[in-house]
Structures are given as structure tokens and as C-alpha cells.
Amino acid sequence: xxxxxEKPQTLPQTxxxxxxxxxARTVRGEFPIVLALRHAGTRTLTLRYEVQGxxxxxxxxxxxxxxxxxxxxASTEFPEKGWANELVAAGRTLDPSKRRILAxxxxxxDGTLDAPIDPADQADAIVALLDALxxxxxxxxxxxxxxxxxxxxxxxxxxxxxxxxxxxSGAHKPHPYAAAWRALQRKAVALGQLQCADxxxxxxARQFAMxxxxxxxxxxxxxxxxPEVVNGRVRVAAEDYLDAAGAQYVARTPVTxxxxxxxxxxxxxxxxxxxxVPTVVVAVEGDRLVPLADHVALVExxxxxxxxxxxxxxxxxxxxLKETDKIDAILASALK
Amino acid sequence: xxxxxEKPQTLPQTxxxxxxxxxARTVRGEFPIVLALRHAGTRTLTLRYEVQGxxxxxxxxxxxxxxxxxxxxASTEFPEKGWANELVAAGRTLDPSKRRILAxxxxxxDGTLDAPIDPADQADAIVALLDALxxxxxxxxxxxxxxxxxxxxxxxxxxxxxxxxxxxSGAHKPHPYAAAWRALQRKAVALGQLQCADxxxxxxARQFAMxxxxxxxxxxxxxxxxPEVVNGRVRVAAEDYLDAAGAQYVARTPVTxxxxxxxxxxxxxxxxxxxxVPTVVVAVEGDRLVPLADHVALVExxxxxxxxxxxxxxxxxxxxLKETDKIDAILASALK
Numbered sequence: 299x300x301x302x303x304e305k306p307q308t309l310p311q312t313x314x315x316x317x318x319x320x321x322a323r324t325v326r327g328e329f330p331i332v333l334a335l336r337h338a339g340t341r342t343l344t345l346r347y348e349v350q351g352x353x354x355x356x357x358x359x360x361x362x363x364x365x366x367x368x369x370x371x372a373s374t375e376f377p378e379k380g381w382a383n384e385l386v387a388a389g390r391t392l393d394p395s396k397r398r399i400l401a402x403x404x405x406x407x408d409g410t411l412d413a414p415i416d417p418a419d420q421a422d423a424i425v426a427l428l429d430a431l432x433x434x435x436x437x438x439x440x441x442x443x444x445x446x447x448x449x450x451x452x453x454x455x456x457x458x459x460x461x462x463x464x465x466x467s468g469a470h471k472p473h474p475y476a477a478a479w480r481a482l483q484r485k486a487v488a489l490g491q492l493q494c495a496d497x498x499x500x501x502x503a504r505q506f507a508m509x510x511x512x513x514x515x516x517x518x519x520x521x522x523x524x525p526e527v528v529n530g531r532v533r534v535a536a537e538d539y540l541d542a543a544g545a546q547y548v549a550r551t552p553v554t555x556x557x558x559x560x561x562x563x564x565x566x567x568x569x570x571x572x573x574x575v576p577t578v579v580v581a582v583e584g585d586r587l588v589p590l591a592d593h594v595a596l597v598e599x600x601x602x603x604x605x606x607x608x609x610x611x612x613x614x615x616x617x618x619l620k621e622t623d624k625i626d627a628i629l630a631s632a633l634k
Numbered sequence: 635x636x637x638x639x640e641k642p643q644t645l646p647q648t649x650x651x652x653x654x655x656x657x658a659r660t661v662r663g664e665f666p667i668v669l670a671l672r673h674a675g676t677r678t679l680t681l682r683y684e685v686q687g688x689x690x691x692x693x694x695x696x697x698x699x700x701x702x703x704x705x706x707x708a709s710t711e712f713p714e715k716g717w718a719n720e721l722v723a724a725g726r727t728l729d730p731s732k733r734r735i736l737a738x739x740x741x742x743x744d745g746t747l748d749a750p751i752d753p754a755d756q757a758d759a760i761v762a763l764l765d766a767l768x769x770x771x772x773x774x775x776x777x778x779x780x781x782x783x784x785x786x787x788x789x790x791x792x793x794x795x796x797x798x799x800x801x802x803s804g805a806h807k808p809h810p811y812a813a814a815w816r817a818l819q820r821k822a823v824a825l826g827q828l829q830c831a832d833x834x835x836x837x838x839a840r841q842f843a844m845x846x847x848x849x850x851x852x853x854x855x856x857x858x859x860x861p862e863v864v865n866g867r868v869r870v871a872a873e874d875y876l877d878a879a880g881a882q883y884v885a886r887t888p889v890t891x892x893x894x895x896x897x898x899x900x901x902x903x904x905x906x907x908x909x910x911v912p913t914v915v916v917a918v919e920g921d922r923l924v925p926l927a928d929h930v931a932l933v934e935x936x937x938x939x940x941x942x943x944x945x946x947x948x949x950x951x952x953x954x955l956k957e958t959d960k961i962d963a964i965l966a967s968a969l970k
Contacts (some may be wrong), residue, residue: 339865414863474857475850478872482841486822489838493829502825506842513924514811521810525900527673527750532897536814561868564861589850593929 304379323394324350324373333405333427337565338413343405347427348376350386351398356394356437358633359400359424359460360385361445362619364559370401384622391629397437406559411554415562417444421451428459438462438633442618443587444559447566450573457574464632465614466580466618466625469592470568470599477564477586479510484557496553501544503556508543510587513614570599578632580625582609582617607632650771659730660686660709667762669741673901674749679741683763684712686722687734692773694728694762694969695736695796696721697781698955701887701896706737720958725967733773738763739894740780742895745888751898753780757787764795774798774969778954780895786909793910800968802916802954802961805928806904806935812923813900815846820896823889832889837880839892844879846923849950906935916961918945918953943968 328346335341348368349357360370362381371386371394372379384397386392405423406415428436441449448470455461472480483503490499491628521535576602581593590608597604607628611617618625664682671677684704685693696706698717707730708715709720722728722735741759742751764772775796777785782804789799808816819839826835857871913936917929926944933940943964947953954961 413866414868473850473854474859474871475845475853477856477861477870478853478876479845481870481873482838482845482876485838485841486825489822489825489831489834492831492834493825495825495828496847498825498828502818502821505821509811509815509818514809514922517811517814518809521814523810524903525813530749532750534813534817534900535810537817540814540818564868564870567860586850 313466316618323352324348324375326368326376329430331423333423335413335419335631336416338411338415341411341413343411343423344408345405345423345427345430346403346408347400347431348402349393349398349400349431351396353398355396355398357398357400357433359436359439360392361401361420361441361448362554363437363443363445363607364404364407364563365547366401366442366445367407368401368402370399382619384619385626385629390626392440392626392632400427400431400436402434404448404559406562407555409555411558412554413558414565415558417447417562418451418455418568420448420562421455424448424452425456425459436460438464438490439467440464440466440629442466443468443615444563447563447568450568451566453570453575453577454572460575461574462633463575463577464580464629465596466579467582467585467588467615469588469596470570471592472564472566473587473589473592476510479506479587480560480564481502483507484560487557491553497548500551500553501541501548502554503560504547504551505540505544510538511615513584513586513612514614515584516614519612570596570604571601573600573603575603577604578607578628579604580609580618580628582611582614584611585615585617587615639754659688660684660711662704662712665766667759667760669755669762671749671755672752674747674751674842677749677960679747679759680743680744681759681763681766682739682744683736683767684738685734685736685767687732689734691732691734693734693736693769695772695775696728697737697740697756697775697777697784699779699781700740700743700892700899701883702737702778702781703739703743703897704737706735717947718955719916721962723964727969728776728962730896736763736767736769736772740784740895742898743891745891747894748890750901751894753783753898753902754787754791756784756898757791759796759929760784760788761792763941768794772796774800776800776802776965777804777805778802780899784905786904787902789911789913790904790908796911798969799909799911799913800916800965801932803951805924805932806906807927807928808900808902809923809925812846815842816896816900816925819843820893823893827889830842832919833884836887836889836892837877837884839896840880840883840887841876844876847951849920849922849948851920851942851948852950855948898969906932906940907937909936909939911939913940914943914964915940916943916954916964918947921951921953923951935954 326348366381370380370382439449446465486503487499525534588605597606613620702717704720706716775785782801783931822839823835859871861870949956
């Protein structure tokens with residue numbers, strides 16, 4: 299990985315105020331990097347980040363699932379809701395008035411990189427970002443889902459760049475059943491592409507993914523209604539919800555981004571013994587994508603550097619974004 | 635439901651021997667019935683059955699999942715392997731030399747009925763079959779998966795036609811999460827049908843379904859290999875297996891049959907208090923389609939008529955066809 303010798307340039311239209319005054323707290327920027335990808339040679343890519351909080355505060359990097367991005371939470375400058383809005387907020391452990399919160403768009407998220415992306419590539423891109431922002435070491439890296447995998451690679455490849463790692467709903471390797479589930483989502487996209495119905499294929503993939511993010515317990519509560527026969531077809535209670543989830547996802551996600559980041563989860567593989575950073579592993583009982591047993595195996599492999607926190611939740615894999623009080627309490631203790 | 639006044643006609647090409655001599659033990663037949671369907675008016679349909687075993691032996695009806703059919707097990711007359719070959723066999727509880735084993739093709743299985751099919755319709759069709767074969771009452775009805783739902787309807791609507799019911803991996807109503815899973819399979823078929831890629835859509839649907847029939851434990855054992863990058867795409871370890879399962883299913887299943895029988899599972903709904911027949915419920919711990927809790931609720935609703943047997947198996951919903959020693963032992967006790 300090599301970094302083009304160029305300091306980040308903030309986007310003129312959105313962060314002019316941030317440039318103009320030291321009081322501005324949230325900055326967005328983007329800059330080109332040259333990255334040696336594990337599976338696709340050396341490429342020039344655009345890295346996009348957002349940083350929120352005092353310049354002298356300890357920096358916490360936060361990374362989420364493959365649909366997460368650089369906008370973690372609302373700010374004066376960027377008031378729209380972020381993907382971790384309930385966790386990065388005043389009064390929380392990740393209070394942007396006390397900690398400097400850094401996030402980025404995953405490499406591949408803009409859909410312009412149509413090649414296999416290893417999660418280790420993301421870790422290298424993060425180091426390029428830290429260099430560009432003159433950040434020697436992160437106070438902590440908080441990774442959830444795909445972000446957890448990226449955090450593990452960061453701790454293996456660049457252990458001096460972070461002091462603590464929090465890994466939520468992610469293990470050292472993908473579970474073969476979850477990998478099969480993702481492979482079928484990618485096949486749904488391929489089937490859509492065959493028909494020139496890219497949006498329908500991606501929507502179906504997302505809907506199928508939703509079943510892996512949530513749990514039967516939640517569906518049993520929410521969708522316990524009789525099916526209807528509509529135009530001669532049976533329609534079950536959860537279909538409106540799933541259709542809406544699919545449409546929402548299609549509206550904001552390039553097909554290539556989904557495919558390559560989904561693949562990237564399955565390329566993940568880390569030896570826990572090589573993770574040279576104190577690590578808190580957060581597992582959710584009933585997570586259908588990353589079983590509790592895999593989190594336990596990760597913690598065992600971490601030895602004295604690892605500890606395990608278990609959350610009970612009907613939200614399964616999505617609990618990190620739903621059980622925000624419980625997660626905040628765990629972060630408070632982990633980042634102390 | 636009304637039965638056309640016509641005795642079953644055995645298929646000339648396959649069962650000539652069965653017609654020719656009383657010694658022949660297995661007979662296939664088909665005949666037309668007029669059935670008043672719950673959701674699609676009155677239709678004339680062809681009913682296809684197979685019966686194996688001595689004419690004077692107690693009759694046991696066996697019905698399986700939506701891909702099961704009238705050929706439960708191999709016989710001299712029809713030597714190809716049946717869908718319940720390990721359960722309907724010499725030395726087993728369902729020994730066709732001691733019991734007369736009856737099975738049929740589900741209404742809709744031939745793909746000619748493109749309308750919603752209620753599982754209660756199947757129960758009415760079975761009564762038409764019993765009438766045609768001069769069978770007053772079944773010694774037992776053994777239903778697995780969709781067959782279990784049909785058995786429950788038979789016990790509610792026609793309790794005098796069966797003395798015992800065995801319900802394996804099926805409850806009084808579908809779980810909303812499983813219903814959502816099936817709805818997405820039907821959407822995969824619809825996506826394929828957009829531009830005449832019916833086979834690919836059906837294959838994808840079947841592959842989705844396979845994940846619900848099996849368990850993460852089994853996949854963890856069988857497919858714990860690193861993914862490969864093939865032609866620039868990530869391919870995970872289970873994909874060969876899933877592709878083969880999809881292709882095998884497509885080769886033997888009309889798209890319409892899959893759609894209508896899949897829907898039929900979601901139209902199922904029975905009040906356990908109305909099941910007026912002694913019933914043994916067989917549940918598999920870890921069944922991802924029909925949770926143990928739903929079987930427990932069914933047995934509670936059955937009151938003194940119900941009892942519960944729990945099987946532990948890494949095969950989940952498919953355990954009935956995989957854990958044949960355990961299932962046979964349960965059948966021995968249930969049919970005593």
C-alpha cells in the first residue's frame with residue numbers, strides 16, 4: 299500500500315466552514331490513494347472520510363456493516379441521521395464533544411471497484427487515512443459486523459496504529475453457513491442482471507440478507523398475521539416490510555458495491571493469535587450470521603488480550619444498532 | 635368434495651403385473667376427482683397413488699415434504715429409490731410386508747393446477763382416495779413437513795378416517811419467519827420468470843430452501859474450506875453442493891408445482907383443539923423452519939390427545955429423512 303503524497307482535500311461544497319474556522323467540528327474530505335489490493339493488483343482509489351469532534355480529543359474510529367459509511371451521526375454541519383446515530387451522540391461513550399469520531403466509506407462502497415476486495419485492503423486504506431490526517435494511533439477502533447473484520451485485520455497488520463479494539467458481531471473467519479447465505483444473495487443479483495432487472499435482483503438479495511440480520515423471535519412478534527390471497531397469489535405478513543427494506547437498499551446501493559463487499563466478508567480470515575492489540579469481543583446470543591460459538595473461539599485464540607461480552611437481544615445480528623443502551627455501556631467499560 | 639364414480643385405474647405400462655396377479659404387492663393408480671378447492675372453486679383433478687403391502691394389513695398413509703410423492707420406497711414392481719426408502723423397508727416399523735403403505739402425489743404436484751391450494755384440499759383428496767380404495771379408516775397417518783400439515787387437516791375434517799396421527803416437523807400454523815423465507819423463494823422464481831429463466835429462478839429458490847432445511851452445524855462440518863476466487867468472483871465452499879441441489883430439484887419439479895405447494899404451507903392454519911385424533915408430535919431441536927416452541931404449543935393445544943417426542947440432530951428440518959433409526963423407534967412406539 300502506498301499513499302499518494304497529498305493531504306486530504308475537504309469537499310468545497312460541504313466543508314468550507316470547516317476549513318474556514320477552527321471552531322467547526324465536523325469535516326468531510328476525500329483524497330486519492332494508491333492501494334495494492336490483495337486480489338486485484340495496484341489501483342488508484344478515492345478515500346472518503348468524515349471526522350467529528352475536537353482536534354485534540356482521543357480519536358475513535360467507528361466502522362459498521364457493508365451498508366455503513368463515513369456519516370456515523372448527525373452534526374451541525376451534516377444534520378441528516380447517521381448509521382450509528384444513537385451511539386455517537388451527546389452523553390454517550392462516543393460523545394463527539396469529548397472524543398474525535400472518525401469514519402470512512404469502505405473501499406468499494408462507491409461501486410467503482412469491480413474486483414475482489416479483501417478486508418485487509420480496508421485496513422491498509424485506514425492506515426493511509428490516519429497518515430493523511432496525522433493521526434499516529436487511534437485511542438480505539440470500534441468495529442461492528444464487516445467493520446469488526448476490518449478492525450481485526452488492522453490489529454494484525456498495523457498494531458501500533460490502535461490501542462484498543464472492540465469487535466462486535468464479527469469473528470476471525472466467516473461461518474460456512476453464513477457464507478452460503480451470502481453466496482445465494484449474490485446469485486439473486488446475478489439472476490437479476492441476467493434479466494436486466496438489476497434492481498429487482500439486488501432487492502431480493504437484501505431481503506434475503508434481512509432474514510440473516512434479524513431473528514425468528516422478532517418476526518414472530520411483528521408478523522403474526524394470516525396471509526392474504528392477492529391476485530391469486532399468497533402474500534405473507536412480512537412481505538410489505540421486506541419489500542420496503544429491499545427498495546430502500548436499492549435506492550442507495552450500487553450493485554457492484556453490494557457484490558464486492560459481500561464477497562469481502564467471505565474473504566475474511568485472521569489468526570486470532572496474530573491480533574496484537576487488547577480486544578473486547580461483543581457477541582449477540584441468537585446472531586444467525588456470526589454464532590456465539592465463533593466469538594468464543596475468537597476470544598480463546600486472543601488469550602490474555604481478549605475478553606468477551608454477551609448481549610441478549612431479539613434483534614440478532616442487528617443488535618449493535620438496536621440495543622444501543624447495552625452497547626453504550628459495553629463501550630464505556632471497553633474504552634475506559 | 636365429491637368423487638367421480640369411477641374406481642382407480644392402475645397405469646397399464648407400469649402395473650400390469652399388479653393387475654395380473656393377487657401376489658403382486660405394489661400397485662400404482664390414478665383416477666379423476668372433482669374437488670371443491672378452498673381458494674379456487676371446483677376443479678377436476680387427477681389423483682395419483684401408490685400402495686405397497688398385503689391387502690389385509692393395516693393401512694398406514696405416509697406423506698412428506700412438498701417434493702415428496704407417491705413413491706415412498708423401492709419395491710419389486712418399482713425398484714427405484716423412494717423418498718422414504720429408509721423408513722418404509724423390511725424390518726422397520728413401516729415394513730411393507732406387515733403394513734399396507736399408501737402414499738399419493740400431492741394435489742398440484744404435477745404443475746397443472748395454477749391456483750392457491752389449501753392443505754385442507756389435500757385432506758379432502760385423501761378421503762376421496764380412501765373411498766376409492768375401499769379403506770374405511772387408516773391405522774395411522776404419518777406426516778412429515780407439509781405432510782404433517784395435511785395430516786392435521788385430515789384429523790380436523792375427517793377424524794373417523796384415521797386412528798392415529800404422527801406429525802413430524804410441522805405445527806398448527808407456519809412460523810412468520812419461515813413464511814417470509816418461503817415468500818422470498820417464490821420471489822426468486824418470479825425474478826427468473828421475468829425473462830424466461832424459470833429454471834434459474836427455481837434453482838435459486840431451492841437453494842434458499844436448502845438453508846432452511848439444514849443447519850449451521852452441518853454446514854460448519856461439511857464446508858469449512860477457504861473460498862476461491864474463480865474468474866474474478868468469490869466462490870464459497872458450499873456453492874457446488876447448493877448448485878447441485880438446485881439442478882436436481884429443477885429436473886424433477888414443475889415451477890407451478892413448487893409455487894403453489896410452497897404457498898400452501900403458508901395457507902396452513904389449524905386449531906389444535908379441533909384435532910380429534912390421538913397425535914404424536916415429533917420435533918427436531920434446531921429445526922430452522924418449525925421451531926421447537928411451535929411444536930410445544932401444538933402439543934399443549936392437543937391436551938390429553940397429544941404427546942411430544944424431541945429428536946436432536948444436526949440435520950434440522952431434514953432429520954426425519956436422515957435420522958431414520960431414531961424416527962423408526964418413535965414410529966414403533968407411536969403405532970403400537
